[in-house]
Amino acid sequence: MGKIGGFMEYDRVNAAVICEEERIKNFNEFHGNLSLEEEKKQAARCMDCGIPFCQAGKMISGMASGCPLNNLVPEVNDLVYRGNLADAYRRLSVTHSFPEFTSRVCPALCEAACTCGEFSEPVCTKQNEKTIIEYAYENGLVKERKPEIRTGKKVAVVGSGPSGLAVAQLLNRRGHEVTVYERHDRIGGLLRYGIPNMKLDKSVIDRRVKLMEEAGIHFVTNTNIGKDIKAKDLRKQYDAVVLACGASNPRDINAPGRDANGIYFAVDFLSDVTKKLLDSEFKTFPYELAKDKNVVIIGGGDTGNDCVGTCIRLGAKSVTQLEMMPKPPETRAASNPWPEWPRVLKTDYGQEEAIYKFGHDPRIYQTTVKEFIKDKKGNLKEICIVSLEAVKDEKTGRMNMVPVAGSEKIIPAELVLIAAGFLGSEKYVTDDFGVETDGRTNVKTEAGSFLSSEKDVYTVGDMHRGQSLVVWAISEGRKAAAEIDKSLMGYTNL
Incomplete structure (x- = not known):
């Protein structure tokens, strides 16, 4: 080749x-x-x-x-x-x-x-x-195939992120009538509101959704399944239901002063920024969210990096990113050979922009928040950070990151964004559908299957595997579509 x-x-x-x-x-x-x-x-x-x-x-x-x-x-x-x-x-x-x-x-x-x-x-x-x-x-090559013959089977997809869109696409091509429900005001889920526009322009989502609509997929927004429509009512209307709601239960930081004004979950912040930009058609930027503020982002990864880039665009006075783990090596370690995923230092676009804007890398490694400090009005003004060191647990043999005594330090912070990952599915959804969950609150299935503990209720993407990548979500959506199609028709050609 x-x-x-x-x-x-x-x-x-x-x-x-x-x-x-x-x-x-x-x-x-x-x-x-x-x-x-x-x-x-x-x-x-x-x-x-x-x-x-x-x-x-x-x-x-x-x-x-x-x-x-x-x-x-x-x-x-x-x-x-x-x-x-x-x-x-x-x-x-x-x-x-x-x-x-x-x-x-x-x-x-x-x-x-x-x-x-x-x-x-x-x-x-x-x-x-x-x-x-x-x-x-x-060149007009991208088309969504509208089936000439419908099977008479109806499928509801709850969630319009990458896994939900993927399963909807293939089931519609097969001839099933597919309706996608989204609790937010626009289609796209994580793609729409979890990823900033400079990384994924929202017009890219819109052009694909338009093709899917033209091919016969129904999209319903501003509808929260489990609240606006109960699971039992939805299941009566459809032959199968696919839960593609994401791992949208964010991990919190429980430290004194957590109730201070000015502390937000990262995805909520990114969603708010994107919605304000879309509502104004990008004519006005929501500078009021970060301008002239000392911003601290708790957590690394893509979401933390996206918060860095977003806050810089909104005029932040300073941006600091706290990471619990040690700084990765710049090249592969001997214990991390190819073709394993390389556990090496990655400086992404947000960090590059912080280096340009402030003259230094925003990341502080082996550090976490010990206390959020409020002013008399309850607004966040500072945080106390503490260094961490790896200590072996004698009972389990695992290495844990524990605070270093006397390493506390006070830094200014009027805005804190928590990007510490996600715990799994939101409880009101899994409770309403009555599906079993695993120890991480993901919807439980048999290995290699997407069928939940409830008949004709399936799950895909982050809600199934936990917080992961867009490519994994699309992969799961495609595989689940074949399993659902076989269950509905007795065979599948997907």
């Missing part, structure tokens, strides 16, 4: 990005594209390696290696190398529902497992994917 020896002839070239000075002035996407000729060279680097770990999607040492969708990466790259983007799109569509989403927000598990990356730079598969899907949209 690709050009024989191309990986030795061409170096990796990434698409240009708008500089920090300019991009922090707005909420626009800032990643550019390569020319077709350069894109062909990059695809030529795919090295005919024999064992394409890039498309394996296997768990190695508890971490994903390769694409969970099992995208046919070498074949797609070969078609890009030959300049045949139309066939590259068709080949990508065999396994993928929404390349326009993952090519913007996925951490590129495929690239981390690329054989070329063991000794050099991996093939820029993510960039290739974006080039393919944007070419396909520009």
Whole structure:
């Protein structure tokens, strides 16, 4: 696949990005594209390696290696190398529902497992994917197939994030009548309100949803299943129900002063920012949320990074990001060999912008909050942070991060965003449907299945597997669609 020896002839070239000075002035996407000729060279680097770990999607040492969708990466790259983007799109569509989403927000598990990356730079598969899907949209190749014959079966999908959209897409193509319920005012779930616009422009979601509507999928917004419509009533109307509500129960920080004004969960904050931007059609920015404030973000990961970039755009006075764990190494450790996911230091766009704006990396490692300090009016004014060290638990053998005595420090903070991850499903939904949950409050299923403990009630995405990636959500949605279709029809061709 690709050009024989191309990986030795061409170096990796990434698409240009708008500089920090300019991009922090707005909420626009800032990643550019390569020319077709350069894109062909990059695809030529795919090295005919024999064992394409890039498309394996296997768990190695508890971490994903390769694409969970099992995208046919070498074949797609070969078609890009030959300049045949139309066939590259068709080949990508065999396994993928929404390349326009993952090519913007996925951490590129495929690239981390690329054989070329063991000794050099991996093939820029993510960039290739974006080039393919944007070419396909520009040339009218992206279509949602409206079935000529309906099966007479009705399916309700609760939640319109990536897993819900994926399962709805395939079940509709099969001929089932699909209705997607969303509790917020716009379709997209995590894609809409959990990911900032500069990372995923919301018009990208809108154009896909429009095609899905035209293909016959019904979308119902501002409807909270479990509250506005009870589970028993929904189940009477449909042959199957799919719970795709996400792992939307955020993990809290229980420290003295937690009731201070100015402390928010990160996703609630990001959602508020995006909604205000959309409601004003991006004519006004909600500067009042962060302008001239000392912002502290508790937690790393993508959500923490997104909060950094968002607060900088909203005029924050300073931004500090607290991470409990030690600083990762800059290169792979001997205990973390390829093709495992590389546990190395990643400086993402938000941190890059903080370095530009404030002159230093916003992250403080091995640190957490000991106390939130309020003023007389109950507003947050400072926080007390404390350093952490790894200490082995003699009973379990596990290493725990514990406070270091005497390491306390007071720093100013008028706004704190908690990005400490999620605990699992929201209780009012699982209680209303009566589904069993596991120890992490995810909806419980048999291994390899998406059927809950309740007949004809299925679950997909983060609500099933816990907080994860968009690509895993799409993968689960596609697999669940096949299981549901077989249950409804006795067989499946999905």
